[in-house]
Amino acid sequence: MGDSSATLTLLAVDDDPLSLDLVRDALGSMGLRILTAGTGEQARAALDEARPQIVLLDLILPDVSGLELLAEIIQTAPGTDVILLTGHYTPESAVEAIRKGACDYLTKPVKIGALRGRVQELVDDARRRYDAARLETELLQANRFQGMVGRSPQMLELFALIRRVAPHFRVALVRGATGTGKELAAHALHALSPVSAGPFVIANCSAITESLFESEMFGHLKGSFTGAANDKKGLFEAAHGGTLFLDELGDLPFAMQSKLLRAIQQQEIKPVGATATRKISVRVVAATNRDLEEMMGSGTFREDLYYRLSMVEIRLPNLCERMEDFPFLVRHFVEQFAGEYGKNVTGVTPRAQALLARHSWPGNVRELENVIGSAAMMADNELVDVRDLPPSFQKIAGPVLVSAPETAIAAAAGAELISLELLNQRHSRAVLEHFGGNKSKAAEVLGVTRSTLYRLLGEG
Numbered sequence: 001m002g003d004s005s006a007t008l009t010l011l012a013v014d015d016d017p018l019s020l021d022l023v024r025d026a027l028g029s030m031g032l033r034i035l036t037a038g039t040g041e042q043a044r045a046a047l048d049e050a051r052p053q054i055v056l057l058d059l060i061l062p063d064v065s066g067l068e069l070l071a072e073i074i075q076t077a078p079g080t081d082v083i084l085l086t087g088h089y090t091p092e093s094a095v096e097a098i099r100k101g102a103c104d105y106l107t108k109p110v111k112i113g114a115l116r117g118r119v120q121e122l123v124d125d126a127r128r129r130y131d132a133a134r135l136e137t138e139l140l141q142a143n144r145f146q147g148m149v150g151r152s153p154q155m156l157e158l159f160a161l162i163r164r165v166a167p168h169f170r171v172a173l174v175r176g177a178t179g180t181g182k183e184l185a186a187h188a189l190h191a192l193s194p195v196s197a198g199p200f201v202i203a204n205c206s207a208i209t210e211s212l213f214e215s216e217m218f219g220h221l222k223g224s225f226t227g228a229a230n231d232k233k234g235l236f237e238a239a240h241g242g243t244l245f246l247d248e249l250g251d252l253p254f255a256m257q258s259k260l261l262r263a264i265q266q267q268e269i270k271p272v273g274a275t276a277t278r279k280i281s282v283r284v285v286a287a288t289n290r291d292l293e294e295m296m297g298s299g300t301f302r303e304d305l306y307y308r309l310s311m312v313e314i315r316l317p318n319l320c321e322r323m324e325d326f327p328f329l330v331r332h333f334v335e336q337f338a339g340e341y342g343k344n345v346t347g348v349t350p351r352a353q354a355l356l357a358r359h360s361w362p363g364n365v366r367e368l369e370n371v372i373g374s375a376a377m378m379a380d381n382e383l384v385d386v387r388d389l390p391p392s393f394q395k396i397a398g399p400v401l402v403s404a405p406e407t408a409i410a411a412a413a414g415a416e417l418i419s420l421e422l423l424n425q426r427h428s429r430a431v432l433e434h435f436g437g438n439k440s441k442a443a444e445v446l447g448v449t450r451s452t453l454y455r456l457l458g459e460g
Contacts, residue, residue, distance in 0.1 A: 008123055009033045009052040013043040013069070014085065015062050019108070023056060026112045027119055040064030047073065052080065053126050054119065057102075059086035059093060067096055074101035078349045078385040081122045085110060121452060140328045140335075146188035148181055149332045152322035158185070158314065165312050166192035171264060173249075173309040174287040176316030179366030182287040183247065185314055189285055190243040198242025203235045206251035213256045214272050218263065224273025236269050236280055243283045249309075250290025250301065257302045264308060284309070319364040326357060326368075333369050334384065337376035345376050348384045355386055359393070428456040 010032045012023040020036045027034060035050055037043040040063045046052070055073060059066035066084060073080055084097045087108035094105045104118055143151040145159045165172065166189050174182045183202075190200045208216050215225075219234030236244060246252075252260065263269050264284050268277040286309050295301035319326070330348055338345040348356070352375075361367055375388040432442040432453075443453040 007031060007033045008054065008126060009035065009050050010054040010056065010119070011035045011037065011043065011046050011050065011052040012056040013037045013040075013061065013066075014056075014058040015039065015060075016058070019058070019085070022110075022112075023115075026115055030116070030120065030123070032119075032123070038062075040069050043069060044072070047077065051077065054122050055080055055082045056119075057082055057084050059084055059088065059097075067093070067100060070097065070100045070102055076381055078381065079347075079383045081126070083118065083122075121455075125452070140331050143325075143328055144332070146191055147184045148188065149328050150322060150325040151328065152317075152324045154317040154322050155325060158316065161314060162188050163192060165189070165314075167194060169193070169283065169312045171284045171309050172286070172312040172314060173306075174285060174314045174316065175292075176287075176289060177318055177364055178289050179364030180316040180318060181365055182289075182316060183245065185316060186243070186245045186285040186287060189314075190245075190283070193243065193283060195242050195283060199239055200243050200245065201235050201239035202245045202247060204247050206248035208252075210253045210256060213253070214259065217260070218269040219271040221271055221273035224271075228273070232271075234269060234271060236263055236282055237271075237278065239282045240280045241282075243285060246284060246286040248288065249286040250288040250292060250295060254300055254302070257305050261302065261305045261308060319361045319368065323357070327353075329365060329368055330356065330372060333372035334376060337373050341377060343376065343379065344382055345379050345384060346382045349386070352384055352386045352389065355389065425456055425458055428453060432457070 008031075010027065012020055012034065013036075014020050014023075015038050017038070020038070023036070024034055032054075033050075035046050035052065037046050040061050043057075043061075047055075057066050057070060057073075061069070066086070070082055070084065073082055078101075081103045082101065083104045083106060084093075084102045085106050085108060086093065097105045103122070106115065106118070139151065140149065143149060145155075146162075148155070148159070150156065150159070162185065169189065172186075172189060174185045176182050187200065190196060203217065214220075215228075215232065215234070217234050217236055219232050219237055220228050222228055222231050246260075263280075266277075267281060268279050270277045292301050292306050296303050296306060319329075330353065334345055334347060337343075356368075356371070363370075371390060371393060372384070374390050375384045378388040379385070428442070432439065439453055
């Protein structure tokens with residue numbers, strides 16, 4: 001769109017020239033760029049060239065089924081709003097249209113007022129979506145902090161704490177569940193510290209065996225043991241003048257914890273095979289997802305090491321505890337992977353966003369990053385859609401977004417011949433009931449605005 005005041009494009013597809021004239025006359029004063037096509041082939045060319053935001057599509061075309069063309073549009077441009085127009089209404093075709101992604105289904109002869117009103121709603125929705133996306137992008141920039149993203153009270157408090165302690169800390173303990181971003185927090189502490197120009201060295205404590213601990217951490221001299229063909233600098237010495245990040249600290253064998261404590265306290269190391277110690281200057285950030293208090297109680301973690309490291313303690317919240325950050329994280333990862341893959345992926349469709357928001361995210365931000373990374377790789381257009389999400393993720397989507405529309409609509413259509421308006425109203429009420437009357441959530445899942453939801457419910 002360029003900006004929210006830019007001209008939107010509407011494509012009308014109908015083999016009846018009089019119907020196309022009616023569309024031009026009815027919508028000509030709405031400030032839209034109106035294109036027309038009389039066949040499926042012409043429509044495909046216009047769709048590819050103009051990428052319209054709104055499509056009015058006749059159900060019966062000379063060279064292709066309107067439903068077939070609808071499926072193609074939703075597949076290639078899931079952000080496009082499609083209204084089906086037909087002079088041959090059947091409940092079955094209405095059900096199929098909704099299944100394939102149409103946002104509305106109008107019967108010919110179309111009342112000009114109804115057509116203008118519905119198109120105006122779509123125009124308003126499109127502009128609101130653009131404004132929301134632009135604001136989201138601006139807010140994302142404002143709420144990025146050293147590689148982390150958040151504007152929730154928990155994250156703003158975390159950012160403030162890191163800013164306060166980074167200039168002064170010598171040791172710090174970062175705690176949080178797997179995938180919450182402990183390494184990012186450690187990087188932030190280093191980046192804002194006086195030693196930011198120095199090295200940032202990572203030691204994965206869970207990957208260091210007890211027999212090689214001293215060699216890995218403190219280094220060794222040539223010939224100090226079998227296989228020591230050369231002098232080796234340990235991780236502490238490699239981090240001299242900077243920061244050593246001890247990841248998965250809770251997995252460190254108990255026997256090695258006293259040696260680690262001495263190196264941290266004394267700021268000196270003794271390589272394997274050496275007769276003298278070496279002075280170092282290293283800031284240490286340790287991270288764990290383990291319950292260190294419980295480990296101290298069971299005798300598997302040293303109290304003196306814990307109290308030394310926890311002089312500064314930073315706790316990271318789970319993603320489910322800060323869901324107000326969720327849209328910004330999604331946009332952040334979309335931007336990240338679009339750049340990484342060199343793809344023009346700009347966002348997520350409302351239905352995919354709703355599906356993502358309903359997941360519990362036990363793997364926290366890392367799980368979200370992996371899901372968006374996979375989806376961005378699979379996406380073949382500008383918006384990530386439900387079909388781009390991992391198959392295992394779609395299986396847990398639940399009944400509302402996938403099964404309920406089809407079963408509810410099919411059941412309603414099979415039980416009695418009813419109008420599409422009543423069909424939409426019943427389904428909207430079912431979704432609203434599922435979310436305990438939460439209209440914002442119901443509108444999100446239905447992929448409409450609150451004002452459109454009120455109309456669907458018969459309250460507008």
